[in-house]
Amino acid sequence: MEGMPVSMGGLRTLPWYVAGSQVLGVASVVITGVWMGHYRGGYAWDGSTQEFNVHPLCMVLGLVFLYGDAVLVYRVFRNESKRSVKILHALLHMMALIISIVGLVAVFDFHSAAKIPHMYSLHSWCGMLTFVLFFIQWLLGLGFFLFPWASAQLRSWYLPLHVFFGLLLLVMAVGSCLLGITEKLLFNIMETYSRFTGEGVLANILGLLLVSFGVVVGYVVTRDDFRRPPNPEEEALSVHFKTLSEGEIPSSP
């Protein structure tokens, strides 16, 4: 996506977008917690539906909120060293990974205890695809960018793919959450959903908040004038060397 010249919009709006994303992200986590805690009977770890309730909370917290914040760090910490920001990016993604694994174990446990077949729904297909691709992307990210294993050529080849798949996986995570919301509502309140009951409206609002979080994060990371400024000294030392095409600015994830 091409951006406006800095003079027309510029960096002064960035903090507002970042603050907005955090309000939307925290609201999504809180509403998921309230939905499962208040309307669906709370949390447990015993194979019951209370164990299932851990699943939505972990996925929204891990694969949406923390994942989105991991994506944002390159825009938020514009003037820190690239290496520190990379480590923070990897750590946030590791937290997202661990929390989403807990969320996955919760739903598989619940299905096994309740003798419900695994992996039959579109939600499960999309969600598992998102998780597996996220895990692969995280491993590749470590290997290519954090450790000095890959050649500069390989890194510069992978970087635009890492950026594209990074944003794609956030979109797929949000989409999988929306499918999960729809499934959960139709399994539990199919009879009353069409009467605009509190639970149904709350869950729909949660869906819109998740979409809004994804939109704001996507806008911040694709807008040209929010991009991290290239630091010539760092660029010379690190992998982010200039590409061969004339006048091109080195890529920053």
Add this chain to the structure above:
Amino acid sequence: MEGMPVSMGGLRTLPWYVAGSQVLGVASVVITGVWMGHYRGGYAWDGSTQEFNVHPLCMVLGLVFLYGDAVLVYRVFRNESKRSVKILHALLHMMALIISIVGLVAVFDFHSAAKIPHMYSLHSWCGMLTFVLFFIQWLLGLGFFLFPWASAQLRSWYLPLHVFFGLLLLVMAVGSCLLGITEKLLFNIMETYSRFTGEGVLANILGLLLVSFGVVVGYVVTRDDFRRPPNPEEEALSVHFKTLSEGEIPSSP
């Protein structure tokens, strides 16, 4: 998204991505048609569930396939005049708009005849939001880019937003379709869905095909070296003047 230097990947792969997108798009439309035609009793226009069946077919054909192709024209017709490509872009979007209006009328008719409340589900909220934003974006696109109403400044301000929202709306359209697939399956085959019945698996595959179509279109339009080459003569005559920031290439939607 930053791209590779042209020498490393380049334009020779573009036709393969475009062909792939068309295979995925046509397959999505055909599978939707088969699902509604074979498993759900075919089509009619009488307020029955056969009228409902028109809805998924129109939305997949209009808001996903034709919409996606309208987005792709700037990459496919790289050497035609900008004005011709703009007109094709607007016409494809107009077809998408008309077909999706037919699809919306079908589902509202069906709900009214069956005394089902309108607009209570997350699918309906996301789908309607997508349609309304698409309609606004289409009107703004006409006003800003096809007719000489907007100033050059306004056009250059709106262009990156038009590009961002254009891709966002494709993502939202695909997401809304997936929510619709999940709703339809749980309304009709909740008892047998978990036994991996033919209809359930077919509809899940449709969901993955729609996601894949969106991913390929998104990749093609965000990859730097697939971008339409700037034509200095056209640029001088048209709205796509150079932005003020140093060395920046004028934006092409």
